[in-house]
Amino acid sequence: MDEGKVAVSSCKSALLYNERACSYDQELEAKGYQGPSTAARALAAIFTDDRKNKVILDIGGGTGLVGEELKKEGFAVIDILDSADEMLAIARQRCIYRNVIKAEVKGHNSTPLEGDSFDAVLGVGVIFFIGNVGFTCSDIREMIRVTKPGGIIIMTLRTETLYSNLYRDKLLPLFDKLQSDGVWEQLERSQFKYMHGVEGQLFVYRKM
Numbered sequence: 001m002d003e004g005k006v007a008v009s010s011c012k013s014a015l016l017y018n019e020r021a022c023s024y025d026q027e028l029e030a031k032g033y034q035g036p037s038t039a040a041r042a043l044a045a046i047f048t049d050d051r052k053n054k055v056i057l058d059i060g061g062g063t064g065l066v067g068e069e070l071k072k073e074g075f076a077v078i079d080i081l082d083s084a085d086e087m088l089a090i091a092r093q094r095c096i097y098r099n100v101i102k103a104e105v106k107g108h109n110s111t112p113l114e115g116d117s118f119d120a121v122l123g124v125g126v127i128f129f130i131g132n133v134g135f136t137c138s139d140i141r142e143m144i145r146v147t148k149p150g151g152i153i154i155m156t157l158r159t160e161t162l163y164s165n166l167y168r169d170k171l172l173p174l175f176d177k178l179q180s181d182g183v184w185e186q187l188e189r190s191q192f193k194y195m196h197g198v199e200g201q202l203f204v205y206r207k208m
C-alpha cells in the first residue's frame with residue numbers, strides 16, 4: 001500500500017481549525033456530536049478501575065470536548081495535542097490537562113512525544129478530509145508509536161469518510177495489516193450516531 005498517497009498538508013488543517021475555533025463547540029453541540037462521549041465511554045469500559053492514574057493522550061484534541069468526557073469518566077492524567085493554536089487556547093481554559101502540546105502529526109516519529117508512553121491514545125474525529133486537508137495513514141502509526149505495549153488506541157470517524165475515495169482502499173487495509181503484522185489487535189469496531197443524521201465508526205485496538 002502506498003501510504004504517501006493520502007499526502008496532505010495538516011498546516012492547512014491548523015488554518016482551517018483556527019478559523020473555526022470560537023464557534024466549534026457551539027456548532028458541534030447543535031449538530032448533536034457524539035464522538036467524544038462515545039470514545040470516552042469505550043475507554044472507560046476497558047479501564048474499569050484506577051482510571052485516575054491512566055495516562056491518556058488526545059491527538060487532534062481540538063477545543064477539549066474529548067477531554068471533558070474523559071474527565072467525566074474519571075480520567076485525570078490527560079495530555080492534548082493539536083496543530084491549531086486557537087483550538088488549543090480553548091482547550092487550555094478548561095484546566096483539565098497535564099500537558100497542552102502544540103504539534104503537528106506528520107507521520108511516524110513526527111511528534112516530540114516519547115514512544116510507549118501512554119496507556120491510551122485517542123483520535124476522535126481526526127481522520128477526515130476536507131479539500132486537500134486530512135490525516136494520513138502514517139499518522140496512525142504515530143498514534144501507535146506513543147502508546148504503551150498493551151495500551152489502547154481509539155479512533156472515531158464518519159462512516160462516509162471511511163468509504164470515501166481517499167480512504168476506502170487505505171484505512172481498512174492498513175488496520176488489517178497492522179493486525180496481521182502483530183502490531184495491534186482489534187477489540188471493537190462498531191457503528192454509532194456520530195451526529196444528527198450522520199453515522200460514525202468506532203475502532204478500538206490494543207497495541208501488542
Ligand SMILES: C[S@@+](CC[C@H](N)C(=O)[O-])C[C@H]1O[C@@H](n2cnc3c(N)ncnc32)[C@H](O)[C@@H]1O
Nearest residue numbers: 010017060061062065082083084104105124125
Ligand atoms: C474535527 S476536529 C476534532 C477535535 C476533537 N477531537 C473533537 O472530537 O472535538 C479535528 C482536530 O484535529 C486537528 N488535527 C488535524 N490534523 C492534525 C495533525 N496532523 N496534527 C495535529 N492535529 C491535527 C485539528 O486541528 C482539529 O483540532
